[in-house]
Amino acid sequence: MTRIIADISVSLDGFVTGPDPGPRNGLGTGGEALHTWAFSDDPDDRRVLREATVRSGAVILGRRLFDVVDGPEGWDDSSGYGADEVGKPAFVVVTTTPPTSVRLTDLDWTFVTTGLADAVATARERAEAASSAGGKDLDVILMGGGATVGSALEAGLADVLSLHLAPVVLGAGTPLFTGGAPRTLVQRSVISTSTATHLTYDVSG
Known part of the structure; x- marks a missing residue:
C-alpha cells in the first residue's frame, strides 16, 4: 500500500x-548542520537514509525547493536524491507556473499547477504504477520545503511524519510549523545517533 510520508530534517528549535x-x-546560513546525518558514516544514519530513498516511488517538492535543487548550486551525481544508492523516482513539483527550462533533464519531472492535493494525487498514481511494475510497495515522499510539508500535514494529506531532529539550535530560519489545529501523533520508532534523532509518527486517522 502506498503511503504519503512527510520526511524532513529539523533543528531543535523547529527550523x-x-x-x-x-x-x-537553499539551507540558509548554518542550515547545512541539519543534514550532517545524511553524510554520516554511522550505520544507523546510513540505514535510515537508504530505507527512505529505496521506498520512494515518487517525491514531492515545493517550487522554491525545486529552484534550489535544479539551480547551479543544486543537485549533482554525488548529492542528488539518494545519490547513487537508489534508482530515480518520479519528481512532482507544486508550482503556480512551470519553469521555462530545467537543468536536471535526466530526472522525471512533473509540474502540477492546481495545488498540493492534486500534486499528492499525481504522485500517488506514479508511485502506485511503479509499485505494480516493480512488484513491491513504494511510497510518496514529501521532501519539502517546510511550507509544503507543513501544509500537507495541516490538510491531512500525509500518513506518516518522519523527522530527523538535528542537535542544533539555529535561532531563525524557515519554521516547519507555523500554527494550525492541535494534533496528537502516534510515535512508531526512534533511532538515535550522534548526528540526529530519527523520529517516525503516524499522522493519519
Missing part, C-alpha cells in the same frame, strides 16, 4: 533551514 535561504543557499 528546516537557517536564516536567509535562497536559490544559491
